[in-house]
Amino acid sequence: xxxxxxxxxxxxxxxxxxxxxxxxxxxxxxxxxxxxxxxxxxxxxxxxxxxxxxxxxxxxxxxxxxxxxxxxxxxxxxxxxxxxxxxxxxxxxxxxxxxxxxxxxxxxxxxxxxxxxxxxxxxxxxxxxxxxxxxxxxxxxxxxxxxxxxxxxxxxxxxxxxxxxxxxxxxxxxxxxxxxxxxxxxxxxxxxxxxxxxxxxxxxxxxxxxxxxxxxxxxxxxxxxxxxxxxxxxxxxxxxxxxxxxxxxxxxxxxxxxxxxxxxxxxxxxxxxxxxxxxxxxxxxxxxxxxxxxxxxxxxxxxxxxxxxxxxxxxxxxxxxxxxxxxxxxxxxxxxxxxxxxxxxxxxxxxxxxxxxxxxxxxxxxxxxxxxxxxxxxxxxxxxxxxxxxxxxxxxxxxxxxxxxxxxxxxxxxxxxxxxxxxxxxxxxxxxxxxxxxxxxxxxxxxxxxxxxxxxxxxxxxxxxxxxxxxxxxxxxxxxxxxxx
Ligand SMILES: [Zn+2]
Numbered sequence: 001x002x003x004x005x006x007x008x009x010x011x012x013x014x015x016x017x018x019x020x021x022x023x024x025x026x027x028x029x030x031x032x033x034x035x036x037x038x039x040x041x042x043x044x045x046x047x048x049x050x051x052x053x054x055x056x057x058x059x060x061x062x063x064x065x066x067x068x069x070x071x072x073x074x075x076x077x078x079x080x081x082x083x084x085x086x087x088x089x090x091x092x093x094x095x096x097x098x099x100x101x102x103x104x105x106x107x108x109x110x111x112x113x114x115x116x117x118x119x120x121x122x123x124x125x126x127x128x129x130x131x132x133x134x135x136x137x138x139x140x141x142x143x144x145x146x147x148x149x150x151x152x153x154x155x156x157x158x159x160x161x162x163x164x165x166x167x168x169x170x171x172x173x174x175x176x177x178x179x180x181x182x183x184x185x186x187x188x189x190x191x192x193x194x195x196x197x198x199x200x201x202x203x204x205x206x207x208x209x210x211x212x213x214x215x216x217x218x219x220x221x222x223x224x225x226x227x228x229x230x231x232x233x234x235x236x237x238x239x240x241x242x243x244x245x246x247x248x249x250x251x252x253x254x255x256x257x258x259x260x261x262x263x264x265x266x267x268x269x270x271x272x273x274x275x276x277x278x279x280x281x282x283x284x285x286x287x288x289x290x291x292x293x294x295x296x297x298x299x300x301x302x303x304x305x306x307x308x309x310x311x312x313x314x315x316x317x318x319x320x321x322x323x324x325x326x327x328x329x330x331x332x333x334x335x336x337x338x339x340x341x342x343x344x345x346x347x348x349x350x351x352x353x354x355x356x357x358x359x360x361x362x363x364x365x366x367x368x369x370x371x372x373x374x375x376x377x378x379x380x381x382x383x384x385x386x387x388x389x390x391x392x393x394x395x396x397x398x399x400x401x402x403x404x405x406x407x408x409x410x411x412x413x414x415x416x417x418x419x420x421x422x423x424x425x426x427x428x429x430x431x432x433x434x435x436x437x438x439x440x441x442x443x444x445x446x447x448x449x450x451x452x453x454x455x456x457x458x459x460x461x462x463x464x465x466x467x468x469x470x471x472x473x474x475x476x477x478x479x480x481x482x483x484x485x
Contacts, residue, residue, distance in 0.1 A: 001478055004139040005471055011133040012466045019466065020112065020459055023125040026052060027105040027114040032093050033155045039069045042090060042152050042159075049089045050151060053128065057147075060132050070151060070162035076131055077144035083476050084146045084170030085469065086160075086429040086436075087124035087177065088153035091116035097453040111456040119450035122457035123176035123441040123465055124149065130470035141477040146170055150429065153177070160432055169433040172403050172476060172484050176469065178428050178438035179448070181411050184404050185332055185364040185423035186431045186438075187279070188394040190371055191224045193387030194314070194339075194356045196307040200383040212241035214346075215295065215304040220271070220288040221341030224357045225278035228340060231271040231291040235298070242267075248297045257290050269294065277451075278359035279425030281319040281338035288342045288356075292316040304344055304354070310382040311356045315339040321360070324378035326371075330363040332423040337361075355387060361425035364394040395431035396423075402483040403476070407439050410472045414464065419444050435484050439472070441465050 034043030054064040057074040065073040094102035105114035150159040220231025261268045271291035276284025296312035314323045321337040328335040341357035368391045430436040442448040449455040
């Protein structure tokens with residue numbers, strides 16, 4: 001096997017330039033979620049990107065299948081025992097601020113710059129060439145290698161749900177859609193609406209008996225898994241209310257991020273923060289939380305005022321669940337909880353339209369049910385009820401699991417890096433199946449520009465990825481199958 005591995009690495013080196021060229025062709029296709037077309041449930045461009053990739057693989061002699069535009073399959077081998085690699089071909093929209101055209105890839109300082117370069121088209125192309133090099137080396141593997149190409153990872157992974165409904169998942173698999181050295185645990189996810197309890201709507205906390213200041217509405221946030229960078233509120237003030245507002249504003253500690261405009265007895269308050277992924281609230285600055293902290297310093301009257309203060313107490317002062325009395329952790333990670341969306345409406349009392357959304361990531365050793373029970377307990381003293389919840393249990397493979405050990409060894413042998421595996425708050429394809437982990441493509445110390453402007457992958461790392469994935473597949477194929485049954 002060692003001889004074959006050397007051969008495979010040489011083949012990959014010969015293909016380095018061609019691999020870059022084909023990656024650039026793939027990056028030119030704007031495979032962003034769009035209106036469904038025929039056999040393209042997530043848009044014509046995603047379909048075109050999938051056809052391009054499957055066309056390449058078929059041309060190299062692989063058995064390929066486009067399953068109704070939901071998922072692409074590239075197979076090598078005829079064993080019932082499958083080793084899978086999970087990548088995705090859809091990308092998030094370009095966004096603003098790019099110095100180059102995000103769908104016209106450029107090589108700048110040894111890096112290919114384009115939307116999707118690292119997430120996930122670069123790794124996808126590396127896996128495709130890993131398969132090709134394995135095939136051309138002539139090595140006989142006692143398994144079937146299956147590259148599963150998703151089409152909807154960035155918008156709910158309906159592609160993977162479709163795959164799991166119509167196909168048997170591979171016995172073992174990895175997904176190059178996160179970080180090296182390896183992700184052996186993904187925290188549980190609880191996304192939940194915190195609603196005003198209308199049965200207690202008449203109760204207030206006595207903060208304001210006079211209606212000098214009414215919260216007409218407040219809103220912020222774009223998606224439940226994104227830390228919001230903007231939030232706004234509208235207040236109706238009496239003359240005395242205006243005085244109280246100014247007093248509170250001047251005393252407010254974080255007023256750098258708060259601005260206000262006044263018009264016809266109404267005040268519009270803006271809060272500015274910094275966006276981040278919902279699983280990493282500390283890496284951004286939550287504008288909704290900031291707005292709520294400010295609003296809860298004001299003597300707001302009525303049910304909206306009470307709702308605002310309740311949500312602020314629970315969610316706006318800490319990202320660690322402290323406000324909910326849920327500051328939990330285990331040996332791998334700590335719980336995080338962030339308010340990611342807010343929509344308070346003036347008419348809330350009548351039709352229950354106001355809501356706040358929470359994105360919570362809980363440690364891998366804890367069960368969803370106990371987390372929900374703790375959340376009920378933590379909110380019980382407030383005029384808050386829990387609305388619709390989306391729960392995903394944690395995904396975890398112990399460090400001594402044979403898949404984890406083998407992949408870590410391959411990574412270490414090729415890079416020399418001995419870092420321990422990671423537990424993350426984000427969710428990857430790996431969590432949807434057993435014996436599956438996320439493995440690369442971002443190296444330790446590298447800043448991932450996934451989802452950001454200027455996304456890129458280094459040409460050197462692209463080749464390194466192909467080598468790591470090819471060697472990993474060969475060595476996994478060589479392991480006793482009983483280890484994974
Ligand atoms: Zn991705």
